[in-house]
Amino acid sequence: MHFYGTVVGVIFISIDDNEQADLKILCDSIFMPSNFCGQFIWRKKSGGGQTDRYFVTEHEYILVYQATNKFCWKDIxxxxxxxxxxxxxxxxxxxxxxxxxxxxxxxxxxxxxxxxxxxxxxxxxxxxxxxxxxxxxxxxxxxxxxxxxxxxxxxxxxxxxxxxxxxxxxxxxxxxxKSRSILYNVGETGDGSNLLTNIFREKDVFQNPKPLSLIKELISHNSANYILDFFSGSGTTLHATMQLNAEDGGNRQCILITNNENNICENITYKRNQLVINGYTDLNNEEVPGLTKNNLRYYRTGFVGRSRSMQNMRKLVNLATDMLCIKENLYTEQNTFGGQKTYKNVFRYFDDGKKQMLIIYREEAIDELVDIIYDMNIPQPIKVYVFSPSEDPWEGSFDDVSDKVELCALPQAIYNTYRRILPKKKDAVVMPEEDALASTQEDKDLFDGMLNFEYDEEA
Incomplete structure (x- = not known):
């Protein structure tokens, strides 16, 4: 776990008192003691606990680390x-x-x-x-x-x-x-359980979910536009993000990650937030309005091989479309581009009225697309991702429209990202004859499952 790039943000890590001391030492070694902002003590329950060995443990810890000293925590x-x-x-x-x-x-x-x-x-x-x-x-x-x-x-x-x-x-x-380090009135574990019971209309949906008000409290004190929860559990963080946006007019975006153990993502995380967006009827048969000004997209990931054959590179680019949509925050696909019908395996075009993205999978289509761009009147350059076996995004072919495009070669940009975050390993060199004779079944196994794209969208 590391902070990458020019991140200006904060990480919250909740832990009980069994592992708090060890976690603090580990986090200091990863994030540096100078980036330790402090820790909250959250009162997670106010009753019970009589079976505890010595004392009734009513609290958990929330460790707070900043990425850089530019992080700003808003006072109350x-x-x-x-x-x-x-x-x-x-x-x-x-x-x-x-x-x-x-x-x-x-x-x-x-x-x-x-x-x-x-x-x-x-x-x-x-x-x-x-x-x-x-x-x-x-x-x-x-x-x-x-x-x-x-x-x-x-x-x-x-x-x-x-x-x-x-x-x-x-x-x-x-x-x-300034915020107090002891959090008394931001909900208890029981509140999180009761909310899930109302949403799903059944009990014991998920063990020990965080209360909505706790997560809202944590994310409301900074101006972050992006919120990442990589142990998403029941999906409280996304629910809190949407609720807070509705209350203060914010435009925060949230990404949840889960290993889908026991199908938690399909059955709880995704379903919960789908119901929150669409609205639901609680246990008292009262209608809870949906947070309808939100979109929910659900992705599955898989493994991709490192061997850089031409065949593998083309498949990687074809499968990377959804990642590019996430990167550009652009999901509105158009069926035509400048009057020309789009083709899934040749080129695809995205335009939401604010920005545009063109993905070119076959270099043979470049000349015709350049002619179309040349005749277009556009307010800002189009982001163009184009397949190239090298780092050159065919700049020479785009000379006549260089002021209308922002080029990026694929899959080289993806490989460069992998190099930054994955352990170092020499790329396998695949001879042309081996590439041509590559097993169809092996390729299928290699790429199946990578970012299989499913989403439910509510306007």
Whole structure:
């Protein structure tokens, strides 16, 4: 498990206390201790547990690692309540905030420059005192303090100075707070089980599913457009993503990965989110509206051989179409291109009104397609993936339309990706005569199952 490329994001890993210590050591070795943001303690249940050996274990841990220090965690926005502004004068309602620093780093030696006297109402010097009675420090520096004094924004109560914070009808009435490391009110395991029971109208669908509110809490604090869950279980992460998008107008996309053990993907993960999109009737016979502004696509993967024969390369390109759709986030296929009918094994064309993608499987079609592109009036270059036995995407053939296309040679781009992520191994050299005599059954076994494409789409 590694962060690849220019990822600016975060990974959440949930674990119980049996393996938390070992997992922390392992993750530090993979992601580096400097990328450790902290860990949440999630209260997963509030009852039961009397069969536990020593203590009732009510919690799990969620380790948080960032890919780079550019990752940003959004603080909580708290609405300011007018009832907290309980004091009143001619200027309006106000609250009092203690000027002496409290909590951590509250001593003089922590910030010596913020240890200085101000005049109390009797004209005497007053120095800040820490909660433990030792020399303390102010919350603000000298310049800020002088401004507060000048603007008459300091009030003394019981010999202690406070800053006057006025309520404003025009200013933004929210303040930020950092997230707490202990998660109390974001759902329990039982909530996840109850939700699945309502969706499927049967009990014990899946053991210990994460509650929807927990996943929403985790993904709501960053602006990530892509969310990946590679141990997807019952599919809560996708459900939470769609629900959060519906609530805040977001455009997040979610990818789930599962090994389909005991057919969990077909029977639970996929079916659950299909019902969530279409809507369902719960156990109380109440209709739950669907999250209809979503698309759900389901892929199966398989193995691809490394031998680079011409026959294998062509098959790899033909089978890679769905991966290209994922990469470009473009799934709307057209039956024609510039008036020319498309052919599945020759070329295919995708256009969603915002961007375009042309996949050319047979190089013999290039000249005719170039003529079509030449006569087209397009707002932006077409992404063109073209079969080539080398790294050259037939650039010379596209000279006349070079300003209208963005070329990429296949399958070389795929092989380059494999090289980055797979163990190093020399490519097998296949002689032309061996290529021509390749066993049809062997080729079928080699490529069967790679990205067999199934999806259910709801507008």
């Amino acid at each position: 926005q708290i609405e300011k309540s007018r009832k907290n502004y309980k004091y009143q004068d001619e200027k309006g309602s106000y609250n009092l905030i203690k000027l002496e620093k409290w909590g951590s780093s509250a001593h003089k030696e922590d910030r010596p420059s913020m240890y200085f006297p101000i005049k109390n109402p009797d004209g005497e010097d007053f120095y800040p005192v820490a909660p433990d009675g030792k020399a303390g420090r102010w919350r603000v520096g000298v310049k800020k303090m002088q401004t507060l004094i000048k603007d008459n924004l300091i009030e003394w109560k019981n010999g202690i100075p406070y800053e006057k914070d006025y309520y404003s009808e025009t200013e933004v009435k929210t303040k930020t707070q």
